[in-house]
Amino acid sequence: MTETAPTVPELSRALIGAGQLFHARGWVPATGGNFSARLSPERMLITASGCHKGELTEADFLVADLEGQPIGTCRKASYETLLHCQLYQHDPAIGGALHTHSVANTLLSRRYERIRLAGYELLKLLPGIKTHDAVVEVPVFENDQDIARLAARVDAHMKQDPATPGYVIAGHGLYAWGATVAEARWRVEALEFMFECELRSQLLK
Numbered sequence: 574m575t576e577t578a579p580t581v582p583e584l585s586r587a588l589i590g591a592g593q594l595f596h597a598r599g600w601v602p603a604t605g606g607n608f609s610a611r612l613s614p615e616r617m618l619i620t621a622s623g624c625h626k627g628e629l630t631e632a633d634f635l636v637a638d639l640e641g642q643p644i645g646t647c648r649k650a651s652y653e654t655l656l657h658c659q660l661y662q663h664d665p666a667i668g669g670a671l672h673t674h675s676v677a678n679t680l681l682s683r684r685y686e687r688i689r690l691a692g693y694e695l696l697k698l699l700p701g702i703k704t705h706d707a708v709v710e711v712p713v714f715e716n717d718q719d720i721a722r723l724a725a726r727v728d729a730h731m732k733q734d735p736a737t738p739g740y741v742i743a744g745h746g747l748y749a750w751g752a753t754v755a756e757a758r759w760r761v762e763a764l765e766f767m768f769e770c771e772l773r774s775q776l777l778k
């Protein structure tokens with residue numbers, strides 16, 4: 574059976590749904606966050622810069638190549654487009670990438686150079702993990718307004734550690750991805766849940 578490539582309306586719908594869910598959870602305040610999906614080996618659909626991610630419509634997306642150049646529009650793509658390009662260029666199996674600005678990922682990444690997650694059942698939603706009895710270290714990168722430089726740092730890390738399950742930019746937010754938008758969304762939900770647990774367990778100490 575041949576699989577047909579997902580269409581712009583289908584991918585927009587999936588990304589709009591992710592935005593509504595993330596906004597309801599408080600993970601994309603104001604215009605924070607950005608979302609994308611692979612359209613083809615060379616193209617992606619990505620949110621335009623400055624949209625409210627809880628109120629996205631199909632008009633808030635644009636098509637860009639994997640260098641980040643918008644195609645057929647003068648709208649400006651997300652300020653962080655090159656971080657999405659890095660993921661799609663790094664691994665042709667990546668089909669969706671989602672970025673959140675939660676309280677938990679912001680606070681933990683201001684304190685730690687990596688966020689250690691151990692013993693959680695939800696670890697099994699991360700690539701290659703089959704048991705709760707596992708330890709995952711989510712890398713934290715220093716924030717940088719030079720997104721090309723930040724993308725190069727992420728890329729160097731992912732080439733060294735291809736099992737990276739997601740990453741956090743310090744004081745800024747989480748990037749997670751998957752083969753589809755749905756899988757990327759589950760990974761964001763799993764990581765944000767575990768970050769929240771880590772944050773609250775610090776309050777219990």
Ligand SMILES: CSCCC(=O)C(=O)COP(=O)(O)O
Nearest residue numbers: 604605606607622623651652
């Ligand atoms: C308004 S939050 C600062 C920019 C940011 O971190 C973000 O995620 C949203 O930027 P975009 O250009 O994608 O709207």
Ligand SMILES: [Zn+2]
Nearest residue numbers: 605606672746
């Ligand atoms: Zn951001």
